[in-house]
Each structure stands twice: as structure tokens, then as C-alpha cells.
Amino acid sequence: MTTFADLGVDQDILDALAHKGIVDAFPIQEQTIPLSLPGQDIIGQAKTGTGKTFGFGIPVVQRLGAHPEPGVKALIVVPTRELAVQVYEDMDLLTQGRATSVVAIYGGKAYEGQIEQLQAGAQIVVGTPGRLIDLAGQRLLDLSNATEVVLDEADKMLDLGFLPDIEKIFQKVPTVRHTQLFSATMPGPIVALARRFMSNPIHIRANDPDEGLTQANIRHLVYRAHSLDKDEVIARILQAEGRGKTVIFTRTKRAAQRLVDELSDRGFNAGAVHGDMSQEARERSMAAFKAGKKDVLIATDVAARGIDVDDVTHVINHTIPDDEKTYLHRAGRTGRAGRTGIAVTFVDWEDLHKWALINRALEFGQPDPVETYSSSPHLYSDLSIPAGTKGRIVTAPRREPREPREATSSAPREERTRTRRRTDRPAAGDATSTDAAAAPAADGAAARRRRRRRRGGGGASAAGGETAAQA
């Protein structure tokens, strides 16, 4: 096993890593760091959860030297605010032993603290495009000496939504610089585009291209979803033995909010992250999930990339992602740093073509997904994690029967289904459940929130709109 010391990493950085128990390098780090330290431009590609951040971060810190002058010398651009926070923390760790300071620059937060840290002379900036350009435009952020530039999740940063911003940012940094682009996914056309911003880059793939991009330690399960039953099936998965933390992805912000309210009502310890929440609430959710105060995170694709929480055992795609790249990144929230994980995907009837695309692109070679109901016993048994995996038994016994969900024209049909299911469903205290008395108390706040949502203009028109769309 190659250690970071073998790669020529400075002693103070080795000490900072060792303090966290990190001594050995992952393959991507082993392959890129020796090239990157002397200034080689790098396109670094490696599977999810295999150490890309330190792969680019260590050379950035080391190349600035032990005592860099005050002022921004390095810029790391990421696609989401939460990833900015996380990469900031990693960079902060690497700089523990030297006089280099790091600042996170992203939106949804007060300007004040960020500007103060810049004026105090921070040398490394980690940020999202909007706020970076905002501050640069106000002359509060000077990028003219940023000779180290990194695009994390580089293919995302170079796609249509971000490209104009990225072009603006590259205009503000020196032409002579060291540029690193990292991602698990690097489609050919994006690599070609990336070369515009780099000089003679080397494209390093830490894995054999024939091997594909899927993680061997992630088990993928796919089911045809029965839409009226999905919440129930997901609740069942959340009761599975051996489950650690779970991330559930939805296609829309509204679906994420609905699901977190629903699961909270059912007694699960769930939080959400999506773009309709305040930044403060987003960060609170993430922190609670990382700390284990919540063990279910419901998210839009804002959390699909980069987010590193080390004991996520399950990823559930409540809605199938649009393409194979998003699938790979979402699934990659589990199975990190050599651990095992399970990715469960529900495919709605109208999304079968998306599954066909992903199945082909990732060479899963799966047959068409089978339909599943909350009553299918095989689903439950399929969802036990292999022996040896650490995990907790989490239960969420059903509380009092709930009131009818919605007073819309779709209610009668849904009610019928629910009522029938409730009767043939196993009792709350079945074999996998612990004592109901140990369960969390009824969450009055959640119920109030749900009622408020239902009453609110947005919620009511939303329900009406969905009903109309079904007709």
C-alpha cells in the first residue's frame, strides 16, 4: 500500500492527515499527486467515494508553500453550497499545520463573514459560481493571483447550466496557472471542452476503463413502482435490519418536501435538503444527518454529487434519475471508502425508458424491473445488508390511523387503497420492530406542518394540479 509519505507529501500535511487516521493513499491520489505536485494539469477521474478531494487538495496546499503571502492564491469551484462547506472542511484539515487559511464563498449566507475572511488574507477559496462572481464583480474578491484552479465535479461545472459562469471565472484567473478537473464522470465531449481551460492536461482514470464506473461494493436493486404504494414500500425499507443512514432522492423539490413531511409523520427521523429551503435549514439538515441526529435524508439532486457521509448504507431513488451520470452520483452517496452499500431505485411506469437508458449505459444487464407492492415479502428480504456491515435496527411503528390525506377528487381512490392496505399490513410490532414504547413520540410539529401545507394556497393548488394532470 502506498502512503502519502511515499508520494512526497510535506510532513505537516502528513501530520494533519495522520491526526484523522489517514496514512495510506487511494489509487487516484497515488496516480495524480506525484504529477500534480510539480504542476501538471490533471483531469482526474475515479469512482465515487475514492478520495478525489484529497487528490486535488493536497497538491493545492503544498504548492502554495508553507508561508504563502496573504491573498487568494487558489480557487476551488463546486456545484452546490453544501459541497462548498464539505470541501472547505477538507481543505481546512489539510492546512492545520501551516499558515494558510481557507474560506468558503457561497450564496444564501451573509456576505459579512465571507468578506472579512477574504480581507484577513485567506489564500484558498472554495466556492459556488454565483457568489464568487458576485464578490469578484464588487472587487471584494481578487482572483488575479489564483494560480491554482480546481473544478470539482468538473463535468457538472462544464455543462450547460454552469458553463457561462465558469467561463467568466476563468477570465478572472491568471492564464499561467495550474488547473485540475476532477469527477467520477467525464464524458468524452466534456473532456474535449475541458481542454480549452487547461494546458496539456493528462487524463488519469484510476480504474480500468473496461471495468466501467459502477462501484463493485454497491448492490443495485430496481423495482417497478406502484405509485400509490411507494411511501409504504420506502417505509418498509427504512425498517430493514442493518440499516445505517439512508438518502432518498426525489425529482422535484416539492416531492422531497412532501416525502419528508410524510416520513416524519410516520415517526422517522427524517430531514430534507432542497433548493426551496433556507440555506440555514439546508445546513441544519445536513449537519443533523452527518451527526446521526437524523438517519434519513430526503434530497433533490442538490445532494447527488460529492456529499460524503460515511455511514450511509442505503440510497433510495424515489424517482429514477434522468441519466446514468446522475444515477451513478446518487448511488455513490453510499459505498464510500471501501464500505458496502445498497441502491434501490423505483421506476414509475412513465419512466421505464429512463431505466432502459441507465441499464444499457451502465451495463447492468438487468431484465425489466419487477413490480413491487408493500405486501411483497421478497422486497423486504432482499433488503438485508450483507453480514458484517455495521448498522442499527431502526423502527418506526405506526401511530394512530391518520386522517384522509387530501380533500381532492383523487382522494376516494387513494383512501380505498390505503384502508385495504392498513388491514392486511403486519402489525406495527412485527418481528423486526422493537418495543413500540421505545419509539419516538408522535410529532405534533410535523402534523401541524402538514396541515398548514395542505391549507396553504400553494399546497392546495399543487394537489389540484396533480389531480388534473392524472385525468
Added chain:
DNA sequence: AAAAAAG
């Protein structure tokens, strides 16, 4: 088309 990213 949705989500993300400035306010």
C-alpha cells in the same frame, strides 16, 4: 423539464 447557482 428539473435542479442548481446571486439577491
